[in-house]
Amino acid sequence: MPRSFLHDKRGVSEIVASLIILLIVSVAGTGLYSYSLNAFSSSGSSFLLQTSGRQERARERLLITTVWWDNSTGQDEMNVTILNYGKIDLAVDAVYIDGTPVSSFSSGNGITVVTGKLISVKFTSPVSIQSGETYEIIVVSERGSRDVVYWKA
Amino acid sequence: MWFIGKLSRSKRGAGSIVGGVFILLILSSGFTFYILQVNVTEEYNKTLQDMNELDLKRNKENIEFISVFFNAGTLNITVKNTGSYQTRLIWLGIFDENNNIKKYYKIDFGVNPAETVTNIGNDSISSFEDQERVIQLVTELGNTFSYSYSPSEEAHTYDFVDNNTSDVDSSADKGTHRLFPAQQAGPDGIVDTLTEEDTGEGYGGITTVLVTGSIPYQMDKDKEGTFGAIFWNPTDDVYQVTCVEFNASGATNQVLKLGGQGAGVSYPSSGWVEDGGNKVVYWTGTINVQPHTVQEFFVDIKGNKQNEEFTVNMRITANGTVYSEDYTSKQANAKVPFSILWLGEGATPTFSASVAPSTETTIYVSLEEDCNKDGIDASGTLTILVPSGFTGIKDIGGTGWDTASITGNKIEVSNTGEIKDTYITYGFNVTAPSLDGLYMLDVSFSGTPDEHPIGNFTIHVAGGSSVNYELDLEVQWTGVDYNEENEWLCIYGGTMGSEDMLVDVWNGTAWINVFTDLSSGWNSVDVSLYLLSSTFTIRFRSIGDAIEADDWEIDATFLYVWS
Numbered sequence: 192m193p194r195s196f197l198h199d200k201r202g203v204s205e206i207v208a209s210l211i212i213l214l215i216v217s218v219a220g221t222g223l224y225s226y227s228l229n230a231f232s233s234s235g236s237s238f239l240l241q242t243s244g245r246q247e248r249a250r251e252r253l254l255i256t257t258v259w260w261d262n263s264t265g266q267d268e269m270n271v272t273i274l275n276y277g278k279i280d281l282a283v284d285a286v287y288i289d290g291t292p293v294s295s296f297s298s299g300n301g302i303t304v305v306t307g308k309l310i311s312v313k314f315t316s317p318v319s320i321q322s323g324e325t326y327e328i329i330v331v332s333e334r335g336s337r338d339v340v341y342w343k344a
Numbered sequence: 345m346w347f348i349g350k351l352s353r354s355k356r357g358a359g360s361i362v363g364g365v366f367i368l369l370i371l372s373s374g375f376t377f378y379i380l381q382v383n384v385t386e387e388y389n390k391t392l393q394d395m396n397e398l399d400l401k402r403n404k405e406n407i408e409f410i411s412v413f414f415n416a417g418t419l420n421i422t423v424k425n426t427g428s429y430q431t432r433l434i435w436l437g438i439f440d441e442n443n444n445i446k447k448y449y450k451i452d453f454g455v456n457p458a459e460t461v462t463n464i465g466n467d468s469i470s471s472f473e474d475q476e477r478v479i480q481l482v483t484e485l486g487n488t489f490s491y492s493y494s495p496s497e498e499a500h501t502y503d504f505v506d507n508n509t510s511d512v513d514s515s516a517d518k519g520t521h522r523l524f525p526a527q528q529a530g531p532d533g534i535v536d537t538l539t540e541e542d543t544g545e546g547y548g549g550i551t552t553v554l555v556t557g558s559i560p561y562q563m564d565k566d567k568e569g570t571f572g573a574i575f576w577n578p579t580d581d582v583y584q585v586t587c588v589e590f591n592a593s594g595a596t597n598q599v600l601k602l603g604g605q606g607a608g609v610s611y612p613s614s615g616w617v618e619d620g621g622n623k624v625v626y627w628t629g630t631i632n633v634q635p636h637t638v639q640e641f642f643v644d645i646k647g648n649k650q651n652e653e654f655t656v657n658m659r660i661t662a663n664g665t666v667y668s669e670d671y672t673s674k675q676a677n678a679k680v681p682f683s684i685l686w687l688g689e690g691a692t693p694t695f696s697a698s699v700a701p702s703t704e705t706t707i708y709v710s711l712e713e714d715c716n717k718d719g720i721d722a723s724g725t726l727t728i729l730v731p732s733g734f735t736g737i738k739d740i741g742g743t744g745w746d747t748a749s750i751t752g753n754k755i756e757v758s759n760t761g762e763i764k765d766t767y768i769t770y771g772f773n774v775t776a777p778s779l780d781g782l783y784m785l786d787v788s789f790s791g792t793p794d795e796h797p798i799g800n801f802t803i804h805v806a807g808g809s810s811v812n813y814e815l816d817l818e819v820q821w822t823g824v825d826y827n828e829e830n831e832w833l834c835i836y837g838g839t840m841g842s843e844d845m846l847v848d849v850w851n852g853t854a855w856i857n858v859f860t861d862l863s864s865g866w867n868s869v870d871v872s873l874y875l876l877s878s879t880f881t882i883r884f885r886s887i888g889d890a891i892e893a894d895d896w897e898i899d900a901t902f903l904y905v906w907s
Contacts, residue, residue, distance in 0.1 A: 212359045220366025227370045231377040238381055246388045249395050254486045257437060257446055272448070274435070276486030278395070307434055307484060309448055 244334070251336040252277035256309065258328060258342045260320055267316035268297070273330055273338070275304040281336070283312050287329040291317040301333075320344045402485040404428040409491040410460060410531065413502060414473045419465035421479065422531065423489075425455040436466055437480035437488075448482070460531035460836070460899070501825055504528040504902040510820035512850050512881045518543050519815035519886075527819070530900035531836040538845075538884055539895040540813035547636060547812075548733055548805070549781035550578050556784065557658045558695055558799035559671035560684040560714075567715030568603025568646035569682040571625070572695045574802055575641070575660045575667070577633040578782050585633055587661040588641045589626040592673075595654035598622030599675050603644035608692050610643040622648050633662065638782055638802045640695040649677045671798060679717035681764070685787050685799035686710050689742075689769040695801050699776045701808030706740055707774060709787050711759070711797070712767035719764030724791020726770060728755040731784055731803065733777035744768035759791070776805045778891075779812070814888035815845070815896075821880040821903060828905035831872040833882065837864045838897025843886050845896045849874045850881040858882075862896065868904075875903070 252275070259270035269288075275281050283300045286293040299312030312330070320326065322344050331337045406427035413420055425431050433453040439446045449466040464481075472493070479491045508524045511517075522537035558572035571590050577583045592599050602618040602625050610616055616627045625645050633639040641660075653674040660667050686693035689708040699705040709728060713720045726745075730737055730753040737755065739748040745768065748757035757770055777783075783803045790796055835847065845862040848855035851874045858869045862884075874880070880903065886894060 209358060213362055216359045216362045216366075220363060220369075224366050224369050224373075228373055231373050235377050235380055239384060242384050242388050246391050249388070249391050252395075252398075252486055254488070256435075256448075256482055256488050257439065257480065259444060259446055261444060270446075272446070274482055274486060276484065278398075309435060309482075 247279055248334040248336055250278040251281050251332055251334050253281060253283075253330060253332055253336060253338050255328065255330055255338050255340045258340065260316075260344055262320065267318075267320045269293075269314055269316050269320075271299075271312045271314075271328060271330060272309055273299075273304070273312060274309050275306050277306055277336075280305050281332045281334065283310065283330055284333040285331040286312060286314060287327075287331070288316050288318050289327050293317050398485065401429045402487060405431050405483060405485050405487050407431060407433075407455070407481060407483070407487075407489040409479075409489070410462075411502065412479060412491060412493050414471060417471045417473075418467070419469050419471075420462065421464040421481075421491075422460060422462040423455065423464060423481065424460040424531075425457055428457060429485075430457065431455045432484040433464065433481050434484050435480075435482035436464070436469075437478075437482065438469060438472070439478040439480065440472070440475070441478055442476065456533075459533045462530045462532040462900075501828075501905050502902050503821060503824055503905065504900070505819045506822050508817065508819045510818045510881050512818065512820075513855065513883075515816065517817050519817050519884075521817065524819075527898050527901040533899065535838040535897035535899045537895050537897050538815060538817060540815045540841075540843075540886055540888070540893040542811050542893065543814045543888070547578060547781040548777050548779035549731060549783035549803075550576050553577055553579060553583065553662070553667060555658055555660045555667045555669045556800035556802075557669065557671065558685050558693075558801070559656050559658075559673050559797065560682055561672065561796040561798065562674040562676055562680055562683060562794050563599075563647040564680055564682045564715035564717060565647045565649045565675070565677045567682055567717065568644040569684050569712075569714040570642050570686065570693045571645045571656070572640060572642040572686060572693060572799070573658050573660060574695050574800070575633055575639045575662060576782055576802065577638065577662075578636055580635045581663075582635060583633045583662040585631045585639060585660055585662045587626060587628050587659070589624055589657075589659040590643070590645060591626070591657040591659050592623045592654050593621075594657065595623055595650075595652055597650040597652050597654075598648050599650045599652055599654055600625050601646050601648050603646035605643055611641055616643045636780065636782065636806075638696050638804060640802075642693055642695065647675045647677075650675050651677045669800075674794065674796075676794075679715075680793065681713045681718050681720045681795055682715040683720055683789065683791075683795040683797045684712050684714060685789060685797045686712070687785075687799075687801045689771070691767075695799070696804055697801070698804045698806055701776050701780060701805050702778045704736060704773055704775045706771050707785070707803065708742075708769050708771045709799075709801075710767045710769045711763065711789055713763045713765060716765035718793070719762040720759070720795050721792040722761050723758050724789055724795060726755075726757050726759070726787070726789050728757075728770075728772070729753060729786040730755065730772075730774055733779070733783065734774040734803075735777075736773065736775040738773040740771035740773055742768060742770045745770045748772065776803070778808060779889075780805050780808050812888045813886075813891070813893040815886040815894075816883060817885075818881055818883045819901060820882075822878065824875065824878050824880050824903060825905050826875045826878060826880070829872075830904075830906050831870065831875045832868050832904045833858065833871045833901075834904050835859075835862060835867045835901050836899040837862050837867060838899050840864055841886075841894030841896045843889065843894040846885045846887070848883050848885060850883070852876070855883065871903070875905075 254274045261268045293314045295315040297313035304310040410422040526534045526536040688694040746758045785801045787799045847859035
């Protein structure tokens, strides 16, 4: 007559050992998977963000179409007209005259310019403008695109 | 019990399976990330490629200012796209540099490569006709093109043609305008197409009434030979011939006597008489010469024992007008050859030949010695000038003739033996022109002892089409400023037909040609010699042909005057 299941003690230790091994493998696997998922996700997000920024900058084009200078008030007021001829909206972030950043904007900077439109950026020149002299004017967008002109006052 | 036993038996693989599943999960996550990265990179590269293409197009963009002027106070800029790609003009800048005022106006003009666009402007632009400005055009691709406008430019006047209804030469227009107003603006790519029409006046060759013939050189002292005359009627009218004369009244001696008449000897076969002074042999009567045909006359005339080179004035009176042509002949009071030329290969002289258009035909020319006393020596030269329009000249030859030399439309061939009391016939092949008409074949012979007969014969091309596609369209200006120092006629051509397009100006009495072949693009010519009044007329003209109705595109026609 066979022994009942409850009274048969043979092989119990092996089952317990197997279950313990499974538990260890599962916990280790879950941890490893979690870590790798986190690492991939983090790396992917970083890559996407970086590429997206580069892509947007690649689609950005700006052109300085004309430069005005008004010294009637003795303030060297400048007016730079910029065309957005890229495939994405842009905003002017900074202007440099002969390498010196403009700090006193009257209007135009930070304003979104849709593609195909012009914007007039007015500011006071950070360097003294002399009639007949040539100046390097750099306009930089918020994404880092830029255009340079050599303008004769 | 069975389950416990199974579990017990497979315990060694369970951990590996669970581990494998996790490894697969990790790998699939990594692969997903990789695919995402590849897609993003591809998209980025595509963006770079698109933008590079845009930059390339931008670098190849070019716009040229053709003209800037005000029309009734409205700014009118004409530009041409000389770049490789379509350009879209999106901003127009007007800069007043003196007052430091710069304004941009929104515009929207597309200009295809090689296209010229006019009327570029903006209604809201204030007039600056008498002031200097810098004009800047901004393109969608990010280029700017500037032009300096000066007030002196406004003193230049662009006066576009006013009408196409004039008829200064009392000659009906030939051809059609598709859109004449297109000439009155631009150049803007909107063109007037001028197309030839079939005038049904398709005749080539000789175009005016005249007389030619075949006159012997030299004549025996008392033997007779054939004198031939041809009346050419290339007009649309019937001419009535009432008198035909071989007139040597300018000769010193009495050199001509009627030698004979009758069927095969003369045409008309009767009615020929000689005058009492033996200097004129003539016929009177009535013969109608139909339009675009010729009528030949011939008669036997003999010498009168004179030694003289003299002029034979061939005179034919038709419709009351005398048409004449002088030939030189010579008579010797001796036994000399009687040399004469005619067309055809038969014994009966003929002076015209009919051929079918655009068909290869054999033409025969005969040289006769007609007195049987002395022969024409060997090695004389027969020269034949084939009329223009005939092509494919081939030497056929004939008994008594050497191999011909053919240069262009000139055939030269020598007789290989003496010719006495007979005629020898030379043949050549030509392909007739497509156009019906009366064409002149000039033949002469130069040989010894002193033989120089001349014949100007007719080749009558008939049976084809009289289709003739021609263009003759007048256009006119009225109220022109004609007192300026510089006065130029400017025509901007589009696609031009294969035939030459001529332009003539009317000087008050006649047409003066100023363009022999209008070109695509600008055609400009100084017309100050002809622009002498407030009305100025030109005509567009083609020579015409039977091939096809050509057409030409004219974009703009104007007078450009300034001092």
